[in-house]
Amino acid sequence: MTISDAQLERYARHIILDEVGEEGQEALLAARVLVVGAGGLGAPVLQYLAAAGVGTLGVVDDDTVDLSNLQRQIVHATDRVGQPKVESAAASLAAINPEVAVVRIAERLTTANAGRLVAAHDIVVDGSDNFATRYLLNDACFFARKPLVSGALLRFEGQIATFRAWREGDDNPCYRCLFPESPPAGLVPRCEEVGIFGAVAGVIGTLQAAEVLKLLLGLGEPLTGRMLLYDALGTGFQELKARRDPDCALCGSVPTITDLSGHVG
Helix, strand or coil, rough: CCCHHHHHHHCCCCCCCCHHHHHHHHHHCCCCEEEEEECCCCHHHHHHHHHHHEEEEEEECCCCCHHHHHHCCCCCCCCCCCHHHHHHHHHHHHHHCCCCEEEHHHHHHHHCCCHHHCCCCEEEEEEECCCHHHHHHHHHHHHHCCCEEEEEEEEEEEEECCCCCCCCCCCCCCHHHHHHCCCCCCCCCCHHHHCCHHHHHHHHHHHHHHHHHHHHCCCCCEEEEEEEEEECCCCCEEEEEEEECCCCCCCCCCCCEEEEEECCC
């Protein structure tokens, strides 16, 4: 791939970085990233990845834009209320960077499509809002040997971690190592029940985008074996170490999950 004069100008602030350069920018232009959820987390992830020149962005979301989304889902706009989120997101991304290919996947992630969608991309970003999708993505990424950049939000707090559990070493856990089972229904309240401080989505989503770009470029230290917690009210971050669970059903020494068939839907 040869960078054009227009691309040299567009990505000049990247290319001037010794750690990126033209070679790194070419790698971004050739990359494929799957973003599951075009909501509070997916919005800033998609915008920054498009601005950075990630060549292909797959967007998975079967929902439509609601007026209540706009307080935090900044990839959408008031005049798009009622539109499919993948179409609204694609319109915003085209305005930012028309040379980025946006693959609109107006479907719910299921056992029928998860393996295929994950395998077709280099990195997966989890911006979902439910545990079923998080476990499905975790397992699909493990089997496909794809990095998973996971984020979550609630009220004034957020968290982010990167999972590459197919790699050797106790410092490469999967999501199930940290959360072996989904909590009972009703134990963890949903965002529509307790709220979200909108800008927290921007903080965590932007961190996810930075993590994806680092992984694509081979820069720095990924959040593997670590979970970063953000508290907006205290304006602070806390880092938790995470280790592989030898009894993990997916990546432990005697796994009991060997494919995606155990997932519902």
